[in-house]
Amino acid sequence: MAPSFELLFKPFKERPEWHFTKAIRTRSLHFVAAKDYFQLSTWLCIGGLLQTAAVAYFGFRATIPVIVLLVLRTIDHLSMAxxxxxxxxxxxxxxxxxxxxxxxxxGTLSSKPADESVVVFFVGQQVNHPLGFMAPGLTENRYYQNQIAKALDDYYDKKGLLGWSQWQGTTEHANNMIMFIMYWKNIESLHNYAHGPEHMAGLRWWSQGAGKKYPHLSVFHETYIAPKGHFENIYLNCKPLGFGATTVPISKPSEDGKENKLEWLMPIVDSKRGPLRTFARRMLRDDLTAHEKEDNDIWDNTV
Known part of the structure; x- marks a missing residue:
């Protein structure tokens, strides 16, 4: 029997901090959204107006903190570069x-690529209003969204949620399109979460008039079930993101054998060689290997 893939990281005894918890702790969840409510020129004008007011009140001494901060950041980034x-x-x-x-x-890994199925769920919102974060209905909408997001913590590991990443839209100069890509063990887990009290409360608010009252607020989702052998992925010099930011709970018997204890696996493996070396191999598609054989030097020299 061929050896199984080897994990790059040992199992964690404590659950690693996942992206939602980190986003709340660092407030990046809110900062990333807030900076896209208005165009860059609008933010520059706001900053310029505030600086003008500071100079008018404190004199040109008010420019000292700005100059010092700019110099320090320039030195810091140049020294890193x-x-x-x-x-x-x-x-x-x-x-x-x-x-x-x-x-x-x-907790064991197969020697066969994509030997477990996964559900991929995209969900997000747009704010299509000139007032940005002051748009009517946004405060209420954010309340329900926060409740829905916090409820994810109870589904992470315990009830099928493997992890998720936050993404920002770039198709508009300022539209505040936020999307979350979630990975679930199965469709039943996702469906149970969707019918939880937090999500249903937000859905009722939307269906009972908010959708018509606030047409500038938009929400969307997409769901894809990837069965065994029907997905692949690759990352080069990346930080854990997307599917790579997931964590899988594994129940292990304790040393005394009286109870089971949880360990957490980051399902990250070396993909330079073997069955994960190329796209065709990862997808178990022998009919696609012809092109890849012509470019062996690429796969051999990739990181």
């Missing part, structure tokens, strides 16, 4: 070619 100081933007990046393979229920 020149290799003088540590490049903190690389913190957390996995410096190799890696991918994600979900383990079986007992």
């Amino acid at each position: 020149l290799g003088i100081t540590h490049n903190r933007y690389m913190d957390g990046a996995i410096r190799k070619k890696w991918g994600v393979q979900l383990p079986h229920a007992d």
Whole structure:
């Protein structure tokens, strides 16, 4: 029997901090959304107006903090770019070619790519209003969304949620389109979450008139079920993101054998060689290997 894939990280005894918890702790969830409510020129005008008011009140001494901050940041980033100081933007990046393979229920990994199924769920919103964060109905909408998002913590690990990542739209200069990509063990888990009290409360608010009253608020979702052998992924020098930001709980018997204890696996494996080396191999598609054989030097020299 062929050996199974090897995890790059040992199992965690405590559940790693996942993206939602980190986003709340660092407030990035709100900052990322807020900066896209208005165009860049609008934010520059607001900053210029505030600086003008500060100069009018405090004199030109008010420009000192701005100049000092700009100089410090310039020195900081130049020193990182020149290799003088540590490049903190690389913190957390996995410096190799890696991918994600979900383990079986007992925590073991197969030697066959994509040997477990997964559900991918896209959900998001847009705010199409000139007043941005002051748009009518947005405060109520955000309340329900926060309740729905916080409820995810109870589904992470315990009830089928593997993890999720937050993304920002770029098709408009300022539309505040936010999307979340979630990964679930199965469709039943996602369906149970959708019919939980938090999501149903938001759905009732929307269906009982909010959708018509606030047409500038939009929501959307897409759901895809990827069965065994029908998905693949690859990451080069990336920080954990997307499918790579998932965590799988594994029940292990304790040393005394009296109870089971949970361990958490980051299902990240080395993808440079073997059955994960190329797209055709990861998708179990022998009919696609002809092109890849012509470019062996690419796969051999990739990270």
